[in-house]
Amino acid sequence: MSLQLRRIALENFRKFRQPHEIAGLTSGLNIVIEPNETGKSTLLDAVRAALFLKHGSKTRLISSFQPTGDNVGPQVTLDFEIGGAPWSLTKRFLRSPTIDLSGPQGRHQGDAAEQALQALLGFETGAQGSSFEKDLHGALGMLWVAQMDGLTLKAPCGTVRDLIGATLEGEAGAIVGSAAFDRVSARIEAQYLNYYTARSGAATGRLSATRARVAEAAAALTTAQQREEALEAAFTDLEQTRQSLQTLRRELDDGQDSAQRADLVAKLETARGAAQQLTTRRAEAAATGARLAGLEDLSNRHGAALERQAAAQARRDEAVNARQALAAELHSEHARTSEARTELAQALAARDAARTALAQARAQALEDRRRAGIAAAHARHAQVRDLEVDRPTLAATLGAAVPDEVLEDLAAAEREVVRHRTLLEADGTRVELVGSADAVTRDGTPMAQGEWTLTRETRIGLPGGSELVLRPSQALAGAQAALDAATSRRAAMLMQWQLDTLADAQRRNDAAREAQRTLDTLAIRLAALTPADPELDLEAGSAALTAFVAAHPQPSVAAPSPARPLAEMEVALDAAETAYTRAEARLRQAEQDLRYAEKAETPLIVEQQTADSDLTRVAEEIATQHAHPDFAGVTAALAEAREANASAAVALVSAEANVRAFDEDALRRQINKLDARRRAAEESKSALLTRIARLEAQIESDGGKGLAEQVALARDEDEAARAALVRMEEEAETLRLLRDTLAGAATETARTITGPVAARASRYIGRVLPGSEAAFADDLSLSTIRRAGMDEPCEQLSRGTQEQLAILTRLAFADMLLEEGRPVSLILDDPLVYSDDVRLDGMTDLILEASQRMQVILLTCRERAFRHVEGTRIRM
Structure with a gap:
């Protein structure tokens, strides 16, 4: 039996606000070919709504049938046949909802019509929230395939499966x-x-209750046993906790950690000062080393030559004297070696005393230099403020400069005007009025005596009203137009840049260049006045100097200087170091000469000949060095540079030794370790007190509850529950077997x-x-x-x-x-x-x-x- 739709009429249904009718549907294949968004899917939704949705419902799906922005009642009318019998259905939703079903059995309205329609088509009623529930629509829900629904392979609903079965x-x-x-x-x-449950087979009812009884009995037994064991453990735990608390209190009362921490804090402060001093010494050593590098090469080469010359001469003399009187020389060398040892001991004592005095003086000098540096910074800052006064005026002059490309355009325009004017003056017709000019006009104005160039058409008015028309060549007329255009361009450019003439622009640019040079000079002077000063922790630049001056006021009167100037002490130390070095060298040389004197005659002859050769070669090398242009003043400059470099190196070594003596990170870690140990001990003490109180309360609470009797009762209940569960599971499995057998069939x-x-x-x-x-x-x-x-x-x-x-x-x-x-x-x-x-x-x-x-x-x-x-x- 086929269902055949004959006519579909819509009104106020989504896009179909006005009445719209689809008629002429036949019993065979009906094809509706229309572009997208013409309402094809809406047509199917309207048919399903009319047949399967109750007219009185107000779900989200039915509300979506209303046209956008309209509060009207969607209405659908269907004419269809079932088994050759004609039917007519009209259904209206939301606004005054109604249903009217007419067919071979008469006319039905309201709920009676809904029931008759359901019986006629064999579908079910149910909730249709935001979309069509196709499983409720019976066979038609499966066979009426909406857009994209045909992509899924779904099983038919239960109603369809029953019908097929x-x-x-x-x-x-x-x-x-x-x-x-x-x-x-x-x-x-x-x-x-x-x-068991019907769908998942999970335990329920009597089986679930019995299992719950077993679980409760087991849990009660476990709880009773745990409480009994916990009471016994509480007595032991309480005693152990009290002993731990006594031990912890003895540790907290011990003052060794506090004394150690105070000592570490003092060492940390010393380490910080040593690190700051190391930075300063490194900067000083780098500066003196750079100065020394330029002089050292020439001095080293000359010094080495002199040393080789002296050594060669000494070797020769030693060899000659040794050969003449080997015995007398040996005695003399023994005496010289003894004198050198005495001199070395005296030089060592003098050097140690000079080092101690210099270290004390340098500490005072460092503070004096810092005071002087702060005072100098204030003086330089005053000079910087004076220099900054002229900067705004210079910047304004620089900003008024005319760009080079504009200047070039003005010069080109000027040249263009001059060129066209020159061409007009060279090729133009010269007209001159000589004599009386009464009643004579030029282009309507009285004409004056004199000469002028004719470049465009000119009308000369004559007495009696006649006119003399003068027309120059077309080339002259074009040249005049070009001159006018060039003059206009030049005037526009001058007006744009607020200039009177090209020379005015050049003067403005000259002033700007002068301002730029002045600004560059000012920047150089400012850079010279605002150098970086590592000793004061002062960075380069005006802003850093201003901030430093604001943070460091003018220093007070400096402390009295030491009795001897620092420079004298450094000179004295250098002299002591030099004396020690020389004494050590003389001692080594004396010992070596003594050994030479003890040798036989043959090595002395060889030494004399070798010394003669070395003296000749060194003499030539020294003569070449004396001819060098920088040789004259190198000794004094090198001595000064070495003196400064040696002082900086000694200071750097001392600062590095101070830093190595105190490891700042290690000191902090040790302090943190002591603090953490103290905090942990305090926290442990609090935790132990809390635990003792809890254990005492537990023992007091559970001691009189008869926990042993409770354990015995719980054990009896557990055994009874387990026996009941065994019987219940046997019954349940028997029923499961019977049910599965029938289900298999x-x-x-x-x-x-x-x-x-x-x-x-x-x-x-x-x-x-x-x-x-x-x-x-x-x-x-x-x-x-x-x-x-x-x-x-x-x-x-x-x-x-x-x-x-x-x-x-x-x-x-x-x-x-x-x-x-x-x-x-x-x-x-x-x-x-x-x-x-x-x-x-x-x-x-x-x-x-x-x-x-x-x-x-x-x-x-x-x-x-x-x-x-x-x-x-x-x-x-």
């Missing part, structure tokens, strides 16, 4: 549905539900139904997918496709293949429902969007064949794909 009951031949079977199944199911019967369903569907699927067979699950959903001996899950197929299978299975179900005599029709909204050309043709042929058995309505926007398909064309 009834259709195939004869073919299956094994339906377990006798009255005795139903009674036994119901009885077993009722008993089973006392033990029903499942086997269900499998006999899926066979005929698969056979019907495979007839369609084989047309589009040759060599393929369909397999259905127990819920009649298409599960796999078998091709070339392989089973392929449907969810792993391409989107196009899934879409085709979804439509083919619906055709198979529609045929089965049609055999059952149910009202069936097929509506496809924008189907087969992912199909290739070959499969599209095959699917189109199957849809045409289905239209011979039932009404098919095809809604699509793809005119090219369905242009050749034969059917009734419906326009919207």
